[in-house]
Amino acid sequence: MxxxxxxxxxxxxxxxxxxxxCGLMDAGSSPSxxxxxxxxxxxxxxxxxxxxxAALTWGPTPQEVEQASRIVADWTPEQLAGQVIVGRYHSTDPEVPAQMVRELHLAGVSVTNGNVLDAEQVRATTSAVSAAVAEDGRDFPAVIGVDEEGGSVAHLRGIASTFPAFRSAGDAVDRDRAEGGREGRRIVREAARASGLELRSLGFTWVFAPVGDVTIGSADPTIGSRSPSSDPRTAATATAAAVRGYVAAGIVSTPKHFPGHGGATADSHEVLPTLSTGLEELRQRDLLPFKTSIRAGAPAIMLSHLDVQALDPGLPATLAPRVYDFLRQEMRFEGVAITDSLGMGAVADLPLPAVRAVQAGADLLLMPADTANTHRTVTAAIRSSEIKPERIQEAAGRVVALQLWQQRMSQELSVPEDAAERAEAAASELEAAAW
The missing domain is CATH 1.10.287 (Helix Hairpins)
Incomplete structure (x- = not known):
């Protein structure tokens, strides 16, 4: 193989x-x-x-990458299929996602506001999912993720600290830049670090943030204040600062929505938007925050459901091989490529979106509309070699390697007992810095 x-x-x-x-040999020493x-x-x-x-650009060490490769090498199609799926579930009972993870060998789950009641129940859920992965024979953490961007997208509202919309991060950077300082990016970095530690205190290993999209303003119906700015440089600075903060917290961050949803004039939750921006403009505008995020050590990148005309016209980016190739080759990203939710209107009605996404280059499939059916479909595609063996092992291996990184980081970076208080203070500081 x-x-x-x-x-x-x-x-x-x-x-x-x-x-x-190689050139460090003592010049005064004879080879003999x-x-x-x-x-x-x-x-x-x-x-x-x-x-x-030495860590690779996206976090894991070469040793962890090799360890992950050995772990997945003899897995069954069912196990491989599960390890590339982050499941969706509809319950507040912790045993429901735990059972799904055990039976389908899922990488983990995404927790939404419909799955939560209070902090105690959230911890019971994340603990149950973690235990399910261990019971399935995997000695690395589950992918337990949540959309916790701040502002309008906060699925732990009333449970975790309330952070302002990510627009505040861009405003803090802008305000500080106007005064010739770097304090704004420090505040953004600290906000992400404090939020990441608080999420870890609740049992989460992933956060589906920050948003790296550069908004076009009122014509953008989806992103809006979720974007750090309409200025590419500001958005790039704020997004990279947030990534560094999450890395420092030992949580997996997920800059999104590559190659940039802020210029789309339709909502991918409902339809497939077309992004007609030329490639050079994409490079100068939409791609800049992702470029800086990758340089800052982004461990994962979330792809959008956009028909990007300049890269692979006619296909959602999540299913488009040329988009993944561009991310890997031109953007030089080596980490985990995760799709946006496969339950969204832009792709939900397409034939075999999960299989096509993995074939195209996705490593993780986020929240398919029907998790169990998606697992069956992907398993069948692996058995028939419709998904090639090297592709599924590459995908599953990347996910395992990243979770080994997260395990190591969580051991090295303990969560302070006052994580919630620190997060509240960081949220207040970010809000004040934006004014």
Whole structure:
């Protein structure tokens, strides 16, 4: 079987790190000198060690990538299919998502406002889902995600701290930039870090934020104040600062909605919008926040349900191979590519959207309309090789590698007992900085 691209990238990173030390040999030592040989041996061992433990651009180490590859190598089609699905469920009973995760081997679930009652019930839910993954024989965390952007999109309203809409992050950056300082981005970074720690205190491992879309204003019916700004530079600065904050909290962040939903004049919850922006304008405007987010260490990127004419016309970006290729090759993103919810109107009625998304390059399928049926469909596609073995192992392996990263980060970065109070303070500081 051909080595998957994601593993080849990790091996290239190891080689690069090793070669970077090739010129460090003591110039005063002869190659035949025992002293020189001993030193070279020590340096080589140190280089090998640092290469294995140095993080890749999206978080995991090459060692974690290789470990993930070994974990998924002998999995059944049912297990592989489950590990690329983040399920949807309709209940407030913690056992409902837990049972679904156990039976379908799901990567995890997305928790929405219809699934929550209070903080105690949320913790019971996240604990039950985590236990279900462990009972399924997986010793890495579940993907337990939530849309908690702040403002109008906050599914834990009344349970987690109330953050202002992400527009405040852009306003804080703008205000500070006008005064020639960097305090605005610090405040944005701290807000994301505090929010991430509070979410972890509730049992979450992922947050479907920040929004990197550059809004066009009143003609944008979907994003609006969820966007940090209508100015690409401001949006790029704010989004990257938030990513750094989430990374510092040990939670997986998900800049969205690639390649940028803020310029669409229709709502992808209802229909498939067409984005007719030219490629050069996309680069200068919509893509800039994603470029800075990737440089800031974004572990995952969420793709949008947009017909992007400049990249792969006629297809939603979530199902478009050329869009994934662009994300990987031109944007140089190596992490987890996750779809927007597959239950949205833009794709829900298309034939086999989950299978087509994985074939195109998606690593995670978010909230399909029918989780169990999607699992059956993806499993059948794996069995028939309609989804190629190297593609599904690449996808599942990336997800596992990222969860190994999240596990390590959560062990290294403890959640303070006053996480909720710190989050409230950070939310207030962000709101004040935007005025």
């Amino acid at each position: 051909r080595t998957p691209r994601w593993r080849r990238a990790a091996l290239v990173a190891v080689s690069t790190l090793l070669c970077a030390g 000198s025992p002293e020189g040989a001993d030193r070279r041996g020590t340096e080589s061992a140190a280089s090998d060690s640092s290469a294995e433990t």
